[in-house]
Amino acid sequence: KVGVLLLNLGGPDTLDQVEPFLYNLFSDPEIITLPGAVRWLNGPLAWIIAKTRAPMSREGYKQVLDGGSPQLRTTLAQGAAIEAALSTRGVSAKSYIGMRYWHAPPHPYTDEALAAIKADGVQRLVVLPLYPQFSISTSGSSLRLLEREYYQDQQLRLLKNVVIPAWYNRQGYVHSMARLIASRTGERAGAHVFFSAHGLPQKYVQELGDPYQQQIEAALPLRVLGYSNPDTLAYQSKVGPVPWLQPYTDEKIKELAGGGVSSLVVVPISFVSEHIETLEEIDIEYRELAEEAGITHWERVPALGVEEDFIEDLASAVVEAL
Numbered sequence: 379k380v381g382v383l384l385l386n387l388g389g390p391d392t393l394d395q396v397e398p399f400l401y402n403l404f405s406d407p408e409i410i411t412l413p414g415a416v417r418w419l420n421g422p423l424a425w426i427i428a429k430t431r432a433p434m435s436r437e438g439y440k441q442v443l444d445g446g447s448p449q450l451r452t453t454l455a456q457g458a459a460i461e462a463a464l465s466t467r468g469v470s471a472k473s474y475i476g477m478r479y480w481h482a483p484p485h486p487y488t489d490e491a492l493a494a495i496k497a498d499g500v501q502r503l504v505v506l507p508l509y510p511q512f513s514i515s516t517s518g519s520s521l522r523l524l525e526r527e528y529y530q531d532q533q534l535r536l537l538k539n540v541v542i543p544a545w546y547n548r549q550g551y552v553h554s555m556a557r558l559i560a561s562r563t564g565e566r567a568g569a570h571v572f573f574s575a576h577g578l579p580q581k582y583v584q585e586l587g588d589p590y591q592q593q594i595e596a597a598l599p600l601r602v603l604g605y606s607n608p609d610t611l612a613y614q615s616k617v618g619p620v621p622w623l624q625p626y627t628d629e630k631i632k633e634l635a636g637g638g639v640s641s642l643v644v645v646p647i648s649f650v651s652e653h654i655e656t657l658e659e660i661d662i663e664y665r666e667l668a669e670e671a672g673i674t675h676w677e678r679v680p681a682l683g684v685e686e687d688f689i690e691d692l693a694s695a696v697v698e699a700l
């Protein structure tokens with residue numbers, strides 16, 4: 379009996395879930411990193427930040443929460459598609475979803491996923507974070523939580539597991555992204571491709587050894603395949619006062635427009651389902667900014683979701699791990 383545990387971030391399904399979701403996120407010590415002596419402040423600080431940020435966040439979510447979080451729907455569909463792809467390879471597997479910060483009943487947090495894995499009598503477990511690139515703040519945080527729960531439990535401790543920590547450079551991811559991009563740029567050879575990666579405070583990379591930026595830069599889908607479209611990489615979604623990875627998406631859009639670029643094909647990387655940062659931040663906020671700056675053609679490449687070649691390759695990664 380094989381289990382595939384998909385780890386993801388989770389997101390609120392309704393507007394009243396926004397504040398508790400933010401509280402969970404900001405009380406994660408991998409998100410707000412405090413020195414040992416004041417770590418007890420994590421909870422109170424998370425409460426204050428969540429309360430302060432919630433009204434603004436709710437405004438964003440208002441525009442994208444039509445029928446619940448697209449992230450949850452996509453993650454469920456990805457799980458089912460991976461099961462089907464494994465079945466054609468002769469592997470009978472069941473997928474489980476461990477969300478880090480939010481769930482929608484009956485879809486679980488990590489602890490509930492582990493309870494289901496135990497109840498089903500899974501004998502081999504493959505852990506697959508749904509983030510292409512590894513960051514301490516995303517896959518790292520999910521894996522740390524999982525490790526804690528796993529090794530506290532006598533039954534789980536005996537269950538053989540293997541982790542696929544990152545897959546940013548796998549054929550399936552790179553090629554299906556490149557195919558989606560090519561399908562948008564085909565009619566305008568030479569269109570400017572704008573990769574917008576999710577941002578991260580610089581400290582993670584510079585002080586904590588986070589490999590995220592290196593993994594983003596190592597495998598930009600078009601460059602890897604040798605396409606010659608002009609392209610730009612920038613980082614979006616900065617929160618709080620400290621410096622994040624640069625250049626920032628908003629500044630780069632203005633700079634390109636100022637330099638005479640009038641058409642952009644925007645590619646969200648670092649997440650494989652639609653969510654607030656694509657549907658609201660890119661499609662509404664950055665688009666508005668781009669149009670004000672003089673961009674006349676703006677197109678966004680969708681998140682990978684259940685693209686067949688992508689899912690097939692994730693299933694191959696699971697088989698290789700087994």
Ligand SMILES: C=CC1=C(C)c2cc3[nH]c(cc4nc(cc5[nH]c(cc1n2)c(C)c5CCC(=O)O)C(CCC(=O)O)=C4C)c(C)c3C=C
Pocket residue numbers: 387388389390403409431435447449509513515516576577578579590617618648649652653654655
């Ligand atoms: C404040 C610290 C944050 C770090 C560090 C961070 C890293 C990080 N996040 C993603 C992907 C997503 N984050 C999402 C939501 C979200 N993230 C933060 C903060 C940090 N993220 C906040 C406050 C929020 C809530 C939304 C908001 O108020 O703006 C989401 C969307 C989830 C959803 O609703 O569906 C994604 C996706 C990555 C990849 C990453 C590090 C590389």
Ligand SMILES: [Fe+2]
Pocket residue numbers: none
């Ligand atoms: Fe985030």
Ligand SMILES: [Fe+2]
Pocket residue numbers: 615654655659
């Ligand atoms: Fe945002």
